[in-house]
Every structure is written in structure tokens, then in C-alpha cells.
Amino acid sequence: MTVAMEQHLGVATGRPRLAVLVDRGDGGEGDVAGRDAHESRHRTGNDPTAPGTLGEIVATVGSQVLEVVTAPRGVSVPAARTVIWDPDGEVEIGPGDVVLAVGVCPTSPAFVDLLDRSARCDAAAVVVRNPAGQTWERHGFLHWNIAVLSASRSVTWDWLHDAMRTATSPHAEVDGPENAGDLFALADAATMSLGGPVEIDDRGLRVLAFASLGHELDELRTSSILNRETPSAAVEWLRSSGVMRQLRESRHPIRVSPPGAKPRLVAPIRVGVEILGYVWVIENDEPFGKEHEAELAGIARAAAGILLRQRVYGTDVDARVRESFLRAVLDGREAPEGMAAASGFDTAGPVRLVSCTLAAGETAEPADLLYLRNMVGLRGAALTTGATVIAIGTRIHLVAPCRDVSVAAAKRLAHDLITRAANQLHLDVVVAVGEDVDLAGLPTSRHALDRVLDLTAAGQGPPIATESDLQSHTVLAELREVLHQRPHLMRGRLSMLAESDRTQNTEYIATLRAYFEASCDRARAAQLLFVHRNTLRYRLCRIQDMCGLDLEDPVERLVTELQLRLGMTA
Missing domain, CATH: 3.40.1390.20 (HprK N-terminal domain-like)
Incomplete structure (x- = not known):
């Protein structure tokens, strides 16, 4: 999408919409009236219990x-x-x-x-x-x-x-960055960007939002707005002509020319294999080009994010309160038990944290991550009514009572999630399963699972792992964090060996690594290096002469091997 459109849009592109300034021009009154009628359906008859806590x-x-x-x-x-x-x-x-x-x-x-x-x-x-x-x-x-x-x-x-x-006002609906009802703002921005009337439909071809900003409408578009759905004759044409099949299979906008109507570009609103709806734009005097198709594809991605936010968050205030509480807990802002009870969070017994993220090298659209979050929430809800899901960056966390979600059940959920993510989103996902903890232990569990995910995402562990499965590797990861914070612990004899390798083309660091990999078995180390045992013996002697490293001293061996395994020396 263009920079101007992104600035205008805000919410649909993931940034808060501070204002939507639209010059409707002449002839837009009917469109505005239709929109007002549509919005009034959603703003009247609200629950009289206004948000007040x-x-x-x-x-x-x-x-x-x-x-x-x-x-x-x-x-x-x-x-x-x-x-x-x-x-x-x-x-x-x-x-x-x-x-x-x-x-x-x-x-x-x-x-x-x-x-x-x-x-x-x-x-x-x-x-x-x-x-x-x-x-x-x-x-x-x-x-x-x-x-x-x-x-x-x-x-x-x-x-x-x-x-x-x-x-805090009665009968009010806030149009905020997480509110999913901002499709009209998207339609406005799309009309301004594409220069033609825009309509956003759900997957049943029912109208969700529209905008014309003074552009001329044809009879098909007018009928869709008035009846809140695509006319049956047009639906039948879309099916019989094969356009609907083409849309379901396409990941890019296509051009259609319905009988008796102006040509249109239409893009499927989809996440993975699921179609959420369609975005239509009417072609005016100037034919649409490739740049318009690319713009419409971006608009469809933005619409997918909005529709998914509606599906994920909806109007379940209790769920969003629990999510806010869980975010505070996982961030380490230890909350009192009274707050947990007021949030409706289940505090009866221990809980389990299950976290997932994308494998290394994978990238995903924001809508894909929302879809993945919704997938985790649905699978968690199938196991227990006490599950709460939250997305923090590209990582999704599920907290559920241990009484309903055992380690075995969590692994089955993880396997199902990995399969679905691959089939529906074409994404590789890794999952980490935490131990039994109370609410106060969730921040510690989250940090432990973050380390597990770092390892598994990089291919250093299985795609489904518990804390205990990779305990030794996570200990090394934590030690690496300590060494980064205290660089003086890196100083030692290895620096001299690394400098010799760099300037004199020796292989002392590789020799030590092979020696430790072979558990100090010189014959095996020589095989790993493809050198004679005498060559290995000579190198080890040279290492001791150069820097005084005594490989017979168990403490020196331990410190040296740790420095090598933690990657502190090239």
C-alpha cells in the first residue's frame, strides 16, 4: 500500500488510527446515508451494562x-x-x-x-x-x-x-486500535488510493463495508449496498462462469466483467487456505494496471487483519480482561491474587505454559500470526474452559490449568498445531511445553520456554520440546547471556590461539574443539580432524607451550570447553 494510504488507514496496517479525514465530494450523500444506516444496526440495541470497571x-x-x-x-x-x-x-x-x-x-x-x-x-x-x-x-x-x-x-x-x-459512557462503542469494526476506514482509504468505489464482502458475499467518495456507482453496486448482499443473479453468474472457483484458487486480484455492469478488480481476503471475504473495486474511465492490482492485494491483506481481529477478540470482554492480566503476569509485573480473581483467571491449582513461534527463516504476515493465535486459542479451548491465549511479538503463549492439560495433552496439542500451521498457513512452527507452575512462576516459565524456542527454532532441538528435553542446552544459553553481560569472563588463553589461527593459518581452535568433542580421546580427535595422531599430539603440545593451557587440569579443561561451546571464540 502507498505511504499516504498507510498514514490514512492506521488501524488496518497495525498502527493506531488517530483520525480519518475524508473529502467525500459531491454526490456522496447516498453512500453516507447507507453507511449510517448500516452502522446504526451495530450501535443500537447494545447491552445496557456499560463498561464501568x-x-x-x-x-x-x-x-x-x-x-x-x-x-x-x-x-x-x-x-x-x-x-x-x-x-x-x-x-x-x-x-x-x-x-x-x-x-x-x-x-x-x-x-x-x-x-x-x-x-x-x-x-x-x-x-x-x-x-x-x-x-x-x-x-x-x-x-x-x-x-x-x-x-x-x-x-x-x-x-x-x-x-x-x-x-466509560453508556451504550458506547470505542473505535480503537484493537477494535475490529474499522472496515469502513479501510474502504475509504482504498477508494482514495485506487480511484474507484470499493466494497468489502464476507465470504458469503454479504456487504461488510463500502465507500464511493463521489465516484459513480453502477446498478449492481447500488443493489448490493441497498440489500446488504450481492444480488442472486450476480452470485449465480459468478458461480456458473467459474469466477468463484478462480477466486478460491487465486492469491492475487483478478479482473471480472459482470453482465450489465462495469469491469471490476476483485481480491480474495484470505489467510492461508481460508477465505474470509472479498474486496471489489469498480474500474472507472482509466483501466487498472499492475500497480492497482498490487495495491488491491495489500488492501485485502489489511482487511484480513481486521476480520481476524474481530474473530479473535470479538466482544468477549472477559477474555480480553484475562488477556490483559496474563500480559502483565508474563512481563513479570507480579499481580495480587485479588486481581487474578477479578480478571476471572482460574487460580485453582497449578497452570502450564505452552508457547510457539515460527521456525528460523520463516516470515509471516500480521494476519497469519493472528490466524495462528486464533488456532492456538481454539485448540486450547477444546482441551479446557480455563485456557487463555496471548500473542507477544511473534510468540504465542497459552496458559491452561494442569488438571486439564497434562504434558502428554500439551504435546498432542502441539503436534496438531504444527500440522495445521503447515497445511493451512504453509508455515513451520515450533512449540515448547512448560512445567507445572503457579501464577507467580509464569514469568520464569516464560523465560525458560523462550530459550527452548530459540534453540528449536534454530534447528538445535525437536519441533516439540519441554524444558527438561533441552535442559543442558538451555543452561548453556543462560551461561551465554551471563558471558555477554560480563565480557571479562571471556578473557583467557584462547585469545592467543585465535590470533595465531588468524595470522599464521594454524588450526589450534579447531584442534581443541575436536579434542573436547572426542571426550579427550586423542585417537578419536585425530579421526575427526582427518590428521595423524602424531600431528594431533604435536598441536596439543604447541598449544600448551604457546599459552600455558594445561589440558591435564580438569578445571582448565572445563573453562576452556565452556568458552568454546558458548561460541565466545571464533
């Missing part, structure tokens, strides 16, 4: 935008107004208020003062900007007995204020 606000606005750092009183605390804190003004903070700490650094005394004042006024929470490049520290927050929420740096305070104010 911290947990529901986080779920409504989106856990990618607003996360819980700490909540001493849980997330079921009622929330009233959303107020912007102004240290130079007269801002009154009342009971239940959610205070936006605009311009306040969370590590400054001003933030401490704001926490103290808000707690004394019985406010519900204080929202502070997530510090870039820092890890949250919880110490001191609980002293004021008030929740602290972290706001993503990707959204403005104005947008967050409007979104949270909407979330």
Missing part, C-alpha cells in the same frame, strides 16, 4: 494500548470520569476517576505526588506513559492502594482520553 476499560480500549501495571484492589474497581492531570491548573480529582498523567514521568517525584493525591481522593487509577526502554518496577506503587495503568507510546493522549471517555 478498570478491567472492562482495558478490555474495551485494548490491551495493546492500555495495560495494568498494578491493581492492589483488583480490576473490578468502578471507574467514573477520565480526567487529564494538569500540575499547573486546578484539576479536581473525584472518587472513581481515571487520571491521565500527561507530561509526568513515572520515575519523577511529580508522579509520586500525583499517586498520593489520587489515592487520597479515592480515584480508580492513574494512567502514565509507558517508559521507553525501561522495565516497570512495582516497588512503591502498592503504598497508595491505587491502580497504575501503562499507556502505549503509539497513541496520543487526546486519542486515549476520547477512547477511555467513550469506554
Whole structure:
């Protein structure tokens, strides 16, 4: 998609949409009226129980935008107004208020003062900007007995204020970065980019969104909008002419010319083998070229992301609250048990973490990752009602009660997931299965599984592995982290040998590696190097003469072998 379109679109391309500015031009009133009628169907008759707790606000606005750092009183605390804190003004903070700490650094005394004042006024929470490049520290927050929420740096305070104010208003629907109802914004942007009326349908050819921005419509398009679905005669033509079969098989836009209608480009909205819908654009005076086809393909990918977000997150507020809580736990922000109970998270007995990611060399569209996340959620739900799934980057984590998900059951789930990902998404996936832990042990389990995934993704382990399966390798990985943090531990005799290899074309480092690989068996080491045993003996003697390395000393052997195995020396 073009840069202008991405800036206009925001949500569909994975970035928060701060505004959609559209010049509809003349003749667009009918399209707008039709859209308003369509939107009103989704904005009326809402549940009268409006979001009114911290947990529901986080779920409504989106856990990618607003996360819980700490909540001493849980997330079921009622929330009233959303107020912007102004240290130079007269801002009154009342009971239940959610205070936006605009311009306040969370590590400054001003933030401490704001926490103290808000707690004394019985406010519900204080929202502070997530510090870039820092890890949250919880110490001191609980002293004021008030929740602290972290706001993503990707959204403005104005947008967050409007979104949270909407979330605390009765009968409201927030149009946020995680809200899946932004297909109209995508249709607007697509119409501006392609220069023709755009229609987005589901896979049953029912209209989901449309835009014309003053462009001329034909009778087929007008009928689709008015009836909310493609006319039956047009559907029959699509089937009998083979266009539908061609669309199901195609991964690229195709050109169609329905009888009595203008030519169109249509792109399937698909993820892997599954088709979610179709994007249509009417050709006007100038024929579409290859660049328009490429643009439409990008629009279809964006639509896939929106439709998948709707499928994954939907309107299940409880699930999104649990996800927000789980994100805080996995990030190491240890939450009180009261918060877990308020989030509806199952705390009865130990839990198990199952994590997956893409194998090395694999790349995936954002929609593919959403589809994979949904796949994990569906398979987890088939095992237990207490499963919660969250995606962090390219890694997807499932937390489920151990009473329902044993190690054997988790491995069966992993095998099924790997098979489905290969068949449906053409992606290689690796899975790590954690041990039994309580909620407080989840951050440690996550770090352990991250190391397992690093190894298996790189092909250094089986595609399905537990912590114990690769324990020795994960210990080495952790030691490697320590050595990177303390480079002085790398200094030693090996540096002299490496320099000799580099400048004099010797093979001392390779000789030592083979010697250790052969468990210090000189005959076997000589075979590995394809040299005579006398040659090996000579090299080992030269190594000792050059740097004083005593291979008869078990401590020196251990340290040297560790340095070699950890890859600290070339």
C-alpha cells in the first residue's frame, strides 16, 4: 500500500488510527446515508451494562494500548470520569476517576505526588506513559492502594482520553486500535488510493463495508449496498462462469466483467487456505494496471487483519480482561491474587505454559500470526474452559490449568498445531511445553520456554520440546547471556590461539574443539580432524607451550570447553 494510504488507514496496517479525514465530494450523500444506516444496526440495541470497571476499560480500549501495571484492589474497581492531570491548573480529582498523567514521568517525584493525591481522593487509577526502554518496577506503587495503568507510546493522549471517555459512557462503542469494526476506514482509504468505489464482502458475499467518495456507482453496486448482499443473479453468474472457483484458487486480484455492469478488480481476503471475504473495486474511465492490482492485494491483506481481529477478540470482554492480566503476569509485573480473581483467571491449582513461534527463516504476515493465535486459542479451548491465549511479538503463549492439560495433552496439542500451521498457513512452527507452575512462576516459565524456542527454532532441538528435553542446552544459553553481560569472563588463553589461527593459518581452535568433542580421546580427535595422531599430539603440545593451557587440569579443561561451546571464540 502507498505511504499516504498507510498514514490514512492506521488501524488496518497495525498502527493506531488517530483520525480519518475524508473529502467525500459531491454526490456522496447516498453512500453516507447507507453507511449510517448500516452502522446504526451495530450501535443500537447494545447491552445496557456499560463498561464501568478498570478491567472492562482495558478490555474495551485494548490491551495493546492500555495495560495494568498494578491493581492492589483488583480490576473490578468502578471507574467514573477520565480526567487529564494538569500540575499547573486546578484539576479536581473525584472518587472513581481515571487520571491521565500527561507530561509526568513515572520515575519523577511529580508522579509520586500525583499517586498520593489520587489515592487520597479515592480515584480508580492513574494512567502514565509507558517508559521507553525501561522495565516497570512495582516497588512503591502498592503504598497508595491505587491502580497504575501503562499507556502505549503509539497513541496520543487526546486519542486515549476520547477512547477511555467513550469506554466509560453508556451504550458506547470505542473505535480503537484493537477494535475490529474499522472496515469502513479501510474502504475509504482504498477508494482514495485506487480511484474507484470499493466494497468489502464476507465470504458469503454479504456487504461488510463500502465507500464511493463521489465516484459513480453502477446498478449492481447500488443493489448490493441497498440489500446488504450481492444480488442472486450476480452470485449465480459468478458461480456458473467459474469466477468463484478462480477466486478460491487465486492469491492475487483478478479482473471480472459482470453482465450489465462495469469491469471490476476483485481480491480474495484470505489467510492461508481460508477465505474470509472479498474486496471489489469498480474500474472507472482509466483501466487498472499492475500497480492497482498490487495495491488491491495489500488492501485485502489489511482487511484480513481486521476480520481476524474481530474473530479473535470479538466482544468477549472477559477474555480480553484475562488477556490483559496474563500480559502483565508474563512481563513479570507480579499481580495480587485479588486481581487474578477479578480478571476471572482460574487460580485453582497449578497452570502450564505452552508457547510457539515460527521456525528460523520463516516470515509471516500480521494476519497469519493472528490466524495462528486464533488456532492456538481454539485448540486450547477444546482441551479446557480455563485456557487463555496471548500473542507477544511473534510468540504465542497459552496458559491452561494442569488438571486439564497434562504434558502428554500439551504435546498432542502441539503436534496438531504444527500440522495445521503447515497445511493451512504453509508455515513451520515450533512449540515448547512448560512445567507445572503457579501464577507467580509464569514469568520464569516464560523465560525458560523462550530459550527452548530459540534453540528449536534454530534447528538445535525437536519441533516439540519441554524444558527438561533441552535442559543442558538451555543452561548453556543462560551461561551465554551471563558471558555477554560480563565480557571479562571471556578473557583467557584462547585469545592467543585465535590470533595465531588468524595470522599464521594454524588450526589450534579447531584442534581443541575436536579434542573436547572426542571426550579427550586423542585417537578419536585425530579421526575427526582427518590428521595423524602424531600431528594431533604435536598441536596439543604447541598449544600448551604457546599459552600455558594445561589440558591435564580438569578445571582448565572445563573453562576452556565452556568458552568454546558458548561460541565466545571464533
